[in-house]
Structures are given as structure tokens and as C-alpha cells.
Amino acid sequence: MTSRGSSAGDVRRANLGSVVRLVHRDGALSRAELTARTGLNRSTISDLVGALSEAGLVAEREPDPTRRVGRPSPVVEPGPGVLALAVNPEVDAVEIGAVALGGRVVARIRHPVERRVTPAETARYVGDALAAWRRGPLAGARVRGVAAAVPGLVRAADGLVRVAPHLGWREADLAGELARTTGLPAVATNDASAGAVAEGLFGSARACDDVVYLNGGASGIGGGLILAGSHVGGAGGYAGEWGQNQPSISAGADRRVPGGVLEDEVNRGRLLAAVRMSAADDDALGRALAAATGPDVADEVARQRRILQATLANAANVLNPRVIVLGGFLALLRASDPRAFDRGVRDQMLPAPAENLEIRAAALGADRLLIGAAERVFDALVADPLADPR
Structure with missing residues (x-):
């Protein structure tokens, strides 16, 4: 049986957490905004902010005097340390x-x-x-x-x-x-x-409840899902392994590895080889791809784009996301012609889920x-x- 004291302690912990979560995810907020967002009264917010400030988890500053309307309310922001x-x-x-x-x-x-x-x-x-x-x-x-x-x-x-x-x-x-x-x-x-969590909270998919995220890195292709506002991990936490799926049968002549999986075909190493680089971060690879003029590079980029487009169309037909976010070298593949890339995805989808779909590059870069x-x-x-x- 839960004691009254422990119940009160649980409520206080939850309220403290609500304040920390809001300033962490939404940035500096006035006490008045915290009161409105949490539904708590002003004295409770004052007490919670005081406790968090003493612990160094938040900091308070005076409001911007040029934006003062009515009685000014102190601004609460994440603790800098x-x-x-x-x-x-x-x-x-x-x-x-x-x-x-x-x-x-x-x-x-x-x-x-x-x-x-x-x-x-x-x-x-x-x-x-x-x-x-x-x-x-x-x-x-x-x-x-x-x-x-x-x-x-x-x-x-x-x-x-x-x-x-x-x-x-x-x-x-x-x-x-x-x-x-x-x-x-x-x-x-x-x-x-x-990556999916970061882009959902602070990046390209902020405020979007239904997101498919694909990340392309040196090790291959992985992904994450946010559906109905919640991160989906699956039964064991292994959901989102897009790179281990077989490419669409339409890839046909574009295949380079018989029986291979998506990350064998849409592959960072193949892009590096095309621009004759042994290693590079995404920024350097992006510059090299943009500067390349030879047909071999253009052909390899086009081949990988076609396979990736079919993969995204299949994912969007199944999951009906509002936004698809591409990170790492996958964003570089789209960058050569974003409009044509996005159109190529939608053309392979059912019309209804394609109507409001947006494809975006990850906004947080290497971070x-x-x-x-x-x-x-x-x-x-x-x-x-x-x-x-x-």
C-alpha cells in the first residue's frame, strides 16, 4: 500500500520532472508559461523552480524589458553546467x-x-x-x-x-x-x-508525431521510428534495421551484390570509391560529390538514389509517416536534386499516403x-x- 507521504513525494518528483523536461526541450520559458503549460499554480511553480535552481538544474534571469506586457515574469532556462x-x-x-x-x-x-x-x-x-x-x-x-x-x-x-x-x-x-x-x-x-530521437526533439522532425528516420554511416544503414508521438523500439529494442532488408525487386539491373541487402547497395564506401577517397566525414564527402564532374560519380549516385527511393516508398506505404528524415550520406544522395528525389519516392507510393509526405535532411548534422x-x-x-x- 502506498503511503500518503510517498504519494506526495511521487507527485513532487513528477512535477519537478515536468519543469525540467519543458525547459530542456523547449528552451527558456517564463514562470507564467510554465504555469500555463503544466497546469500548476504560480506558488507551486515558484517552489519547484527554486528547488531546481538550488540544485543547478535550471537558472533564472530577468525577462527581456523590451517585450514586457503586464507584470514581468522571470525566465527559466536550462542550468548551464x-x-x-x-x-x-x-x-x-x-x-x-x-x-x-x-x-x-x-x-x-x-x-x-x-x-x-x-x-x-x-x-x-x-x-x-x-x-x-x-x-x-x-x-x-x-x-x-x-x-x-x-x-x-x-x-x-x-x-x-x-x-x-x-x-x-x-x-x-x-x-x-x-x-x-x-x-x-x-x-x-x-x-x-x-538520431531519430534527436531529430524529433530538436531537428527536422520537431513537433512531428509520425516520422521515419534513416541514417547512413560508415557501418551501414539503420533507422528509427516515431509513431503517434512515441519512439517505437519493438519487442526487444531492435526495430528500424532498414539496412538489413532486401532492396526492392525493381532494383534489378542496379544490383551490385547478388543476394545482398540494402546497405550493400546504398553504400558510403561505394561513394568514397567513386570520388577516389579512402576516408572522409560527411561534409568532406558532400563537397567531393558536389564538385565531381565525371560520369562514373553521377552514375553511382543515380543508382543509389533509385534503390533508396524504392525503399522509402515501401516504408511510407506501410507506415504512413508525415515526415521522412535522412541523415548521414543518405542526405547527400538526396541533395544532388531534392525535388526529383522526392518526386521519385512519391511516384512509387499509393496516392493517399503520398499526399502530405515530406522528405527532409537531418538538421543536426554530425551532432x-x-x-x-x-x-x-x-x-x-x-x-x-x-x-x-x-
Whole structure:
């Protein structure tokens, strides 16, 4: 039986979490706006903001005097020193970022690698970055935890990496390695699912309830789903593995790998080879593709576009999203002629679900996976804002 005291404590925790969630996801809000958005009274909001401010989770400032209408209300914004660490291990680099409450990356580093890293090596990269940043940009910051965005199947129940084939990982406890190395709470999630969450909260799909997100990276193609406003992970957390599906039968002559899957055909490595580059980040690859004049590059881009268009049309017919967001090199394929690309997707769809479909490039660039992974840390913060993260 729940005691009256514990029930009151639960309500207070939930109310504190509501305030943190609002300023984290929507930015600076006045006390009056918080009162209206939460349905709580002014004195309750004042008490909650005071407690969160004392804990450093929010900060208050005076309102803009030029926009004053009636009695001014103090503005509440995310605490500047509340951070999460995020890491994205890939076959060509390990990227690490410090993400502030509010979804802003305040520090990041990219470690190029020439061979596949292990979970222990990934954790050491993170530990080294944390130690260096604590002497510099993160001095005095409150780091609430660390989260990994992994290109592979990650079990939702406990964050175990079941398989990350391009990294050579199986049944890998990356979260455990990160926790032991940093002394912080740690979690792991699928990289593309992290990208879907980030773009849904802060990027191209903000305020959209039905979203299909596909991410193209060095390890292949993954995806995430947001349906009816909720992230869809599936029974075990493995939903969204678009890259492991067979391309449409219409791909026919465009196939290069008999019996291969989508990520064998729509492939970052093939684009790099076409522009005669051995390695590059997405920005450099995009510039190289835009500057290329030879027919081989144009033919390869066109081939991959056709296969990707058929895949997106199938997904949109099944799921009827409002928005499809493309991240990584998939956005580069669309960028050469967005209107023609989008028309090619709709032409292969049923007319009704095609009517209001929009296709967009991811807006958060190279930060999207780090921001999405950090959200796992901030979810725990919102659940119990004043709890000791350890």
C-alpha cells in the first residue's frame, strides 16, 4: 500500500520532472508559461523552480524589458553546467561529445581509427576525453552520465550490444565498460534510434508525431521510428534495421551484390570509391560529390538514389509517416536534386499516403547521434531530478 507521504513525494518528483523536461526541450520559458503549460499554480511553480535552481538544474534571469506586457515574469532556462557525455564508435572514428541540458553540444572530439575498436578501447577514449575536458571546458560542470550510440542491435532491457557486425562486437557490455572507466551511470542505444530521437526533439522532425528516420554511416544503414508521438523500439529494442532488408525487386539491373541487402547497395564506401577517397566525414564527402564532374560519380549516385527511393516508398506505404528524415550520406544522395528525389519516392507510393509526405535532411548534422544518445541520460534526470545520479 502506498503511503500518503510517498504519494506526495511521487507527485513532487513528477512535477519537478515536468519543469525540467519543458525547459530542456523547449528552451527558456517564463514562470507564467510554465504555469500555463503544466497546469500548476504560480506558488507551486515558484517552489519547484527554486528547488531546481538550488540544485543547478535550471537558472533564472530577468525577462527581456523590451517585450514586457503586464507584470514581468522571470525566465527559466536550462542550468548551464548540467551535461551528459555521448559516444559514437564507428569503423572509421570514435566521436565523443559533451551535450548540455537543452540539446547543445558544448565540446566534441573525433578520433580517427585505422582498425576496429573494442568496447574497452572505446571506454578509454571517453575516459581520456572526460579527464581533459574537466580541466578545461567542463571545469565545474555536473556530468550526469554517459550514453553510447552504437551501430548495431542493442537490447533495450539492459543496453547489451547483441551484435555490432561492422565493429566485430557480440554480446558486448559497452555500458559496463563506460561506467567502470568514468565512474558515471552509463547506457547504450542503437545509433539510428538515437538520431531519430534527436531529430524529433530538436531537428527536422520537431513537433512531428509520425516520422521515419534513416541514417547512413560508415557501418551501414539503420533507422528509427516515431509513431503517434512515441519512439517505437519493438519487442526487444531492435526495430528500424532498414539496412538489413532486401532492396526492392525493381532494383534489378542496379544490383551490385547478388543476394545482398540494402546497405550493400546504398553504400558510403561505394561513394568514397567513386570520388577516389579512402576516408572522409560527411561534409568532406558532400563537397567531393558536389564538385565531381565525371560520369562514373553521377552514375553511382543515380543508382543509389533509385534503390533508396524504392525503399522509402515501401516504408511510407506501410507506415504512413508525415515526415521522412535522412541523415548521414543518405542526405547527400538526396541533395544532388531534392525535388526529383522526392518526386521519385512519391511516384512509387499509393496516392493517399503520398499526399502530405515530406522528405527532409537531418538538421543536426554530425551532432545528431550524440544529442540523441545524451537524451537517454536526460530521461533519467527528468524521472527524478534531485536524485544523486550515482
